[in-house]
Amino acid sequence: MPKEILDKPFMSSQITTDDNDKPVYSPCRYECPIHTDVQRYIHLISNAKYEEAFETIRSVNPLPSTCSYICHHPCENACRRGKIDAPLAIRHLKRYAIQKATEYRKKNRLRPKQTNGKKVAIIGSGPSGLTVASDLADLGYGVTIYEKFSKLGGILALAIPTYRLPREALKEDIDDILAKGVETVLNCEVGKDISLKDLIAKYDTVVVATGLMKSRNLNIPGIDGQGVLLAIPFLIDVFSNDNREFKLGKRVVVIGGGNVAIDVARTAKRLGSDVEMVCLEAPDEMPAWSWEVDEATQEDIKINHRWAPKEIVRKDGIIEGLVVKRVTSVFDSNGRFNPEYDEHITDFISADTVIVSIGQTVDTTFLNDSPLIVDKQGKLVFNNHDYLSNHPKIFYSGEIVTGPGSAVSAIAHGHKVASSIHQRLNDSKTDLSFVEIDKIGDIPETVRNVIKARPRISISLLDTNIRKKTFIPVEIGYDDASALREAKRCRGCGGGAVVDIRKCMACMTCKRICPYDAPVVSFYSRIRQEYCQACGLCVSTCPSKAISMRGMDVESFRKDVIGLLSEKNSNIQTPPFLLYTCITQGLNPEIPQDIKVVSLDCLSRLDVLDIITPFNYAIRGVLLLPCNDDCKYHGVDYWLKMKVLHAKKILSSLSIPQDCIQIIFNNKSELSQNINDSSLNALIQRHKEGLQ
Amino acid sequence: MIVGEQKPFEEIWNMIRQYRRVLVLGCNTCVAVCHSGGEKEAHILSEVIQIKASSTDTSIEVNHMGLVRQCENEYIDDAIHNLQTYEAILSLACGVGVNFLSQKIGSIPVLPGLNTTFYGSVEEAGVFAEMCVGCGDCILHLTGGICPIARCPKSIMNGPCGGTNNGKCEIGVDTDCAWYLIIQRMKALGILHLLEEIQPPRDWSKSFHGGPRRMFVSHVMLNKREDANK
Numbered sequence: 001m002p003k004e005i006l007d008k009p010f011m012s013s014q015i016t017t018d019d020n021d022k023p024v025y026s027p028c029r030y031e032c033p034i035h036t037d038v039q040r041y042i043h044l045i046s047n048a049k050y051e052e053a054f055e056t057i058r059s060v061n062p063l064p065s066t067c068s069y070i071c072h073h074p075c076e077n078a079c080r081r082g083k084i085d086a087p088l089a090i091r092h093l094k095r096y097a098i099q100k101a102t103e104y105r106k107k108n109r110l111r112p113k114q115t116n117g118k119k120v121a122i123i124g125s126g127p128s129g130l131t132v133a134s135d136l137a138d139l140g141y142g143v144t145i146y147e148k149f150s151k152l153g154g155i156l157a158l159a160i161p162t163y164r165l166p167r168e169a170l171k172e173d174i175d176d177i178l179a180k181g182v183e184t185v186l187n188c189e190v191g192k193d194i195s196l197k198d199l200i201a202k203y204d205t206v207v208v209a210t211g212l213m214k215s216r217n218l219n220i221p222g223i224d225g226q227g228v229l230l231a232i233p234f235l236i237d238v239f240s241n242d243n244r245e246f247k248l249g250k251r252v253v254v255i256g257g258g259n260v261a262i263d264v265a266r267t268a269k270r271l272g273s274d275v276e277m278v279c280l281e282a283p284d285e286m287p288a289w290s291w292e293v294d295e296a297t298q299e300d301i302k303i304n305h306r307w308a309p310k311e312i313v314r315k316d317g318i319i320e321g322l323v324v325k326r327v328t329s330v331f332d333s334n335g336r337f338n339p340e341y342d343e344h345i346t347d348f349i350s351a352d353t354v355i356v357s358i359g360q361t362v363d364t365t366f367l368n369d370s371p372l373i374v375d376k377q378g379k380l381v382f383n384n385h386d387y388l389s390n391h392p393k394i395f396y397s398g399e400i401v402t403g404p405g406s407a408v409s410a411i412a413h414g415h416k417v418a419s420s421i422h423q424r425l426n427d428s429k430t431d432l433s434f435v436e437i438d439k440i441g442d443i444p445e446t447v448r449n450v451i452k453a454r455p456r457i458s459i460s461l462l463d464t465n466i467r468k469k470t471f472i473p474v475e476i477g478y479d480d481a482s483a484l485r486e487a488k489r490c491r492g493c494g495g496g497a498v499v500d501i502r503k504c505m506a507c508m509t510c511k512r513i514c515p516y517d518a519p520v521v522s523f524y525s526r527i528r529q530e531y532c533q534a535c536g537l538c539v540s541t542c543p544s545k546a547i548s549m550r551g552m553d554v555e556s557f558r559k560d561v562i563g564l565l566s567e568k569n570s571n572i573q574t575p576p577f578l579l580y581t582c583i584t585q586g587l588n589p590e591i592p593q594d595i596k597v598v599s600l601d602c603l604s605r606l607d608v609l610d611i612i613t614p615f616n617y618a619i620r621g622v623l624l625l626p627c628n629d630d631c632k633y634h635g636v637d638y639w640l641k642m643k644v645l646h647a648k649k650i651l652s653s654l655s656i657p658q659d660c661i662q663i664i665f666n667n668k669s670e671l672s673q674n675i676n677d678s679s680l681n682a683l684i685q686r687h688k689e690g691l692q
Numbered sequence: 693m694i695v696g697e698q699k700p701f702e703e704i705w706n707m708i709r710q711y712r713r714v715l716v717l718g719c720n721t722c723v724a725v726c727h728s729g730g731e732k733e734a735h736i737l738s739e740v741i742q743i744k745a746s747s748t749d750t751s752i753e754v755n756h757m758g759l760v761r762q763c764e765n766e767y768i769d770d771a772i773h774n775l776q777t778y779e780a781i782l783s784l785a786c787g788v789g790v791n792f793l794s795q796k797i798g799s800i801p802v803l804p805g806l807n808t809t810f811y812g813s814v815e816e817a818g819v820f821a822e823m824c825v826g827c828g829d830c831i832l833h834l835t836g837g838i839c840p841i842a843r844c845p846k847s848i849m850n851g852p853c854g855g856t857n858n859g860k861c862e863i864g865v866d867t868d869c870a871w872y873l874i875i876q877r878m879k880a881l882g883i884l885h886l887l888e889e890i891q892p893p894r895d896w897s898k899s900f901h902g903g904p905r906r907m908f909v910s911h912v913m914l915n916k917r918e919d920a921n922k
């Protein structure tokens with residue numbers, strides 16, 4: 001969790017903005033519990049910079065691969081594109097970026113530079129324990145994880161079905177963490193194999209991150225006896241002990257309506273049983289994510305809504321079925337979970353196996369022979385600010401204190417606790433937590449109406465018939481073209497134009513040119529961030545160079561272009577061409593050597609200046625390749641043509657031939673969707689020849 | 693607002709080619725609004741000069757910068773030490789800026805990169821129209837808000853002349869006949885009868901013809917001046 005990355009400046013050049021013009025997070029970044037810079041990595045994906053995309057993700061997330069498979073992606077639920085057509089497929093793009101960077105990652109595990117001599121023990125290797133370990137290792141602590149099971153990863157390794165989270169993905173993440181020098185003691189249950197007291201004696205600090213490993217059970221007639229299983233032990237048996245031969249009965253009833261119940265049901269299905277679920281909630285009240293429910297129903301799992309278990313009927317000890325009673329309401333008038341039943345309306349579901357999946361609770365084995373205390377209600381005692389327990393050397397982290405949630409929330413909590421520990425052990429005032437800033441407002445309706453709809457590119461799922469029988473991962477990732485097309489849908493929320501009020505002289509140019517009515521001009525212009533779509537037209541037309549972008553530092557962009565033009569390449573005899581292209585073209589990397597390529601989000605950001613300046617560096621011509629009919633912005637072609645005309649007029653006074661600047665308009669008829677399209681290169685070649 | 697237009701590059705080049713260190717100085721007020729002389733145009737022009745210099749084997753060091761305005765002391769004072777390191781300054785301000793800077797800068801030539809053209813409005817994005825000549829004796833209340841001096845090529849006070857042609861001026865179909873506009877407008881305002889009143893001859897001495905003008909706003913003047921109370 002390096003601090004520099006967490007509070008990365010929004011723009012490198014210093015500009016003076018209006019007081020109301022504070023930087024804001026895009027909603028995707030805001031809603032992510034660890035504030036992953038989603039926009040940035042999506043942008044890097046479009047630019048084929050997978051390694052940088054991966055580093056952006058890794059900078060805040062020690063379990064990037066895992067999250068790319070199983071994160072509940074609050075980013076997507078918040079994505080502003082959702083109000084236009086559909087949210088970006090952020091999780092799938094994350095998975096794509098990470099897979100593209102696999103080789104790089106293996107060669108570039110991050111090793112801490114120095115140690116600080118302090119030692120920390122972490123009990124439990126779930127996402128929160130692993131995060132504390134990773135962060136503290138980064139900061140130079142000697143970290144040892146004590147884990148009850150033989151595998152690292154907590155619930156991720158033990159219970160999450162492999163058809164959702166392939167264990168190779170988790171392994172990549174864990175290898176990253178182990179490479180930091182984190183030590184592990186497996187098959188060691190604290191409270192049984194070693195006591196907390198012993199750990200306190202050996203370490204400067206101990207972190208209890210033991211999660212919610214115990215399944216709750218029901219108290220109904222017939223519950224005791226064979227044929228009744230609990231969710232977590234069942235999943236652990238199947239996925240941690242690799243027991244795919246698990247013998248379930250022919251007809252299984254799963255009790256519960258949460259995500260774990262869905263996992264249990266889908267797993268039972270794959271083991272060959274007919275599966276039904278019984279849950280208290282109506283479809284829209286279920287705690288399970290809607291997409292998980294959808295995937296379960298696709299796999300022919302019947303869900304009985306608004307029924308509660310009443311009795312398990314047995315004959316000679318063998319289960320015959322489950323009697324259920326009608327649920328009349330689930331929540332009370334205050335929205336609290338408080339189910340009410342009509343005992344007279346009942347039904348019977350025949351079954352030979354019942355799996356109870358109604359929630360998890362704390363396994364308190366670790367309390368044995370420990371100084372930790374529980375209060376009168378039996379609750380653990382800790383400080384809500386830094387998660388220090390009643391003992392000055394013991395912290396809590398993860399679901400044991402936050403209650404059930406998601407992996408990424410457990411990671412976020414791990415960061416918080418690591419930060420508290422560092423502050424305490426180092427007497428340090430440095431707050432390592434995230435920079436908390438506001439999020440951008442919704443896209444106003446007027447703007448929504450002008451944005452072109454572009455359907456979300458879904459990933460393909462494994463055929464349901466195969467799914468029902470195997471544990472093969474359900475989701476099939478993106479191919480290059482689909483990932484690029486999806487990445488291109490991002491609106492760059494909050495990364496748009498920003499005015500330097502010292503330079504603006506309220507000339508109205510930005511207001512007139514903006515397709516989204518973002519600028520408001522009085523004594524100076526202020527660009528309303530929630531309106532701005534980050535196309536950059538205003539940046540390139542402002543006559544006083546007063547506008548920059550939060551997502552792209554225009555000055556350093558220009559420096560980079562000059563840097564590229566100044567590079568000597570001994571392989572090329574003749575002066576090269578400069579090609580400006582929209583990143584979403586996803587150019588074939590085998591582009592001819594005598595073309596220097598500069599890609600940017602949209603050519604609307606290019607100024608006449610950017611077209612003229614290159615002629616100061618022995619080049620033969622400037623080519624401009626916009627994305628044309630696929631462009632997500634408005635008016636780009638028109639303004640580009642105008643700028644080129646103006647640039648040509650200027651250059652004609654220097655007797656530079658007019659055709660030294662060429663816009664390559666490619667339309668779909670000339671090009672296919674395929675990004676490694678040789679026809680694109682052929683097209684560039686043709687234009688180039690035209691210039692020679 | 694003052695409108696200006698960049699001079700043809702050949703002319704600019706002939707002015708500056710003899711100097712070895714030149715600053716292209718933008719002015720970020722009026723002439724920036726008309727996209728002729730702001731900091732951005734100064735940057736573009738400096739690039740163009742460099743291209744020309746290298747293609748003609750002329751060695752010139754060219755830099756660019758912009759001032760808020762080149763017609764006020766303080767803005768210039770802030771930058772004067774830097775400005776004085778150059779052999780010549782190519783100013784993209786209007787003529788006022790070039791004059792004023794020349795007066796202040798000492799022995800360095802300040803060269804005009806623009807032709808200052810008129811006081812104009814922004815009719816629409818990228819379209820600037822002349823509307824006033826600063827004659828010093830405004831009669832717009834008598835002509836329906838349309839200036840015959842600025843907008844009639846003959847500046848006649850009792851138009852239209854015989855050249856008016858369906859609302860257009862005889863000099864070209866792109867130019868509206870100012871007097872046609874005046875009459876239409878006064879009709880609409882119900883003040884056409886004002887034209888029947890006999891007006892005294894105009895006092896052109898209030899205009900440029902009376903010599904360069906100066907205005908004193910005594911309550912903000914820091915220094916007492918003899919000529920201020922005249």
Ligand SMILES: Cc1cc2nc3c(=O)[nH]c(=O)nc-3n(C[C@H](O)[C@H](O)[C@H](O)COP(=O)(O)OP(=O)(O)OC[C@H]3O[C@@H](n4cnc5c(N)ncnc54)[C@H](O)[C@@H]3O)c2cc1C
Pocket residue numbers: 070071072123124125126127128129130146147148149153154155156159160161188189190191209210211212213235259260263363365366397398399400404405406407408410
């Ligand atoms: C079936 C299931 C599916 C889920 N699916 C998703 C999903 O798709 N997406 C998502 O975001 N979240 C999901 N979650 C939630 C997610 O797994 C949890 O939020 C997360 O694992 C909590 O992390 P944690 O670090 O607090 O604890 P855990 O992951 O529970 O880890 C606790 C660890 O502590 C160890 N431990 C416990 N007691 C001791 C002891 N005494 N000594 C030594 N070690 C001990 C345990 O063995 C375990 O390894 C799912 C949870 C379950 C149960």
Ligand code: SF4
Pocket residue numbers: 026027028029038039042078079080081088090489490491492493
């Ligand atoms: S459009 Fe892009 S930046 Fe905006 S919320 Fe969606 S993913 Fe984030």
